[in-house]
Amino acid sequence: MSGTVSPAAAYSAGAVARRLGVAVTTLRTWHQRYGMGPSLHEPGHHRRYTEQDIERLELMQRLIVEGVAPGDAARWARKRSPAGGAATAGGEGAGDTAAAVRGLSRAALRLDAPAVRQRIAEAVRDLGVVAAWDGVLRPVLVAIGERYAATGTLVEVEHLVSGCISAVFGSLPRPPAGTPVRILLACADEEQHSLPIEALAAALAAAGVPARSLGARVPSEALLAAVRRTGPAGVLVWSHHPSTATPAQLEAVLAERARPVVLAAGGPGWGRPSVPSGVIFPDSLTEALVILTSALT
Structure with a gap:
């Protein structure tokens, strides 16, 4: 050292x-x-x-x-670094991240779609999916959301940035065709915030792990049908708001005869005391990666 x-x-x-x-x-x-x-x-x-x-x-x-499992937890903890997670406060990475946030915010407020997409692509290329999401993309989206909550404005900005993020994530290379898909990602019923699971799918792909994403507003019946038809080893259900976090959705998956090895509840909508035992709560995108990939071993 x-x-x-x-x-x-x-x-x-x-x-x-x-x-x-x-x-x-x-x-x-x-x-x-x-x-x-x-x-x-x-x-x-x-x-x-x-x-x-x-x-x-x-x-x-x-x-x-x-x-x-301890071995998997240790393996992913060792990989944690400023390049793969949060930048070190006060270091060069933090300065680069702050500059990326400012550049993306300015382009977004101008509604300059080509510049917004370019800024997002550069952040993902330079920082990686996880660090770009945690350090650049999510902070910009949160700032726009706070501005909307205070003034009722910038809806058009949020839509433009979200669309560009989806486009960049969707354009990233995926694992080779034929690689078994054993991870299932879905938003809770009536949950419309799907960008977090798009970020997770892109981060998994960067790690060589393909995922099947069902997108926003997935009814419980549709989620169960997907679990039965695909037999995933790991499932994550995302909820951004408590109004969409229904414990019955998770209980139904746990009740399946061929239940997944890992069932995770992602997002701030879920409350730990209200969900059934056996459900894992990742606190970050990095931990979601660890938890889901641990189901594959």
């Missing part, structure tokens, strides 16, 4: 164990079995954990609690 790490950013195994609420022996096991050990090494001293090491461990721990 290059560079100098300040003593305040270096932690012993005991300190990390207390922070995570696990035993030191658990940390040692994660280190030996899954390569999730400390990365800072000073000659003559024990290895120390950095903040980045701890963030990865926290992600791994959260995924395990959600039902992901």
Whole structure:
């Protein structure tokens, strides 16, 4: 590891164990079995954990609690980086992301469709699907939504940006024809916000995993029919608003004889206490990728 790490950013195994609420022996096991050990090494001293090491461990721990196998959770936590997730605050990536947000916002307000699409394509190309969605596209959409909520304006801007995002995601390369499709994505009944599952489908494709997306407003009967006909290993149902998050939709999938290995409820519409046990809640696009791909192993 290059560079100098300040003593305040270096932690012993005991300190990390207390922070995570696990035993030191658990940390040692994660280190030996899954390569999730400390990365800072000073000659003559024990290895120390950095903040980045701890963030990865926290992600791994959260995924395990959600039902992901420890090996899969560790593999995806190790992949987490500014290029694949959120940019490091104050770093070059953060500055590039902020500039991309400003450029896209200005083009959107001008209703300059070619420029909007170009900005979106550049963000996806330079940052990857996950980081582009989390750091550029979603913030712009949220800002437009907040402006609409306050003033009732910019509906045309939101439609234009959403259409361009869909077009860019749809144009990205997909896995080769003939690759088994074992992931099913759908919006909840009456849910119209389908861009998040389009982003997830594009991110899965970038990882070499094809997905079948049913789009917006999928009735429970149609979702069950798709599950029965395709036998997916992983299913994610997206809800943006509590009014579309009906637990019965999830209960019906769980009741299927050939139920999927993983059933995930994505989006802020779902409330954890109100859904049946056995349903996993990804907190981010990265975690949705981990959870769904863990169903394929």
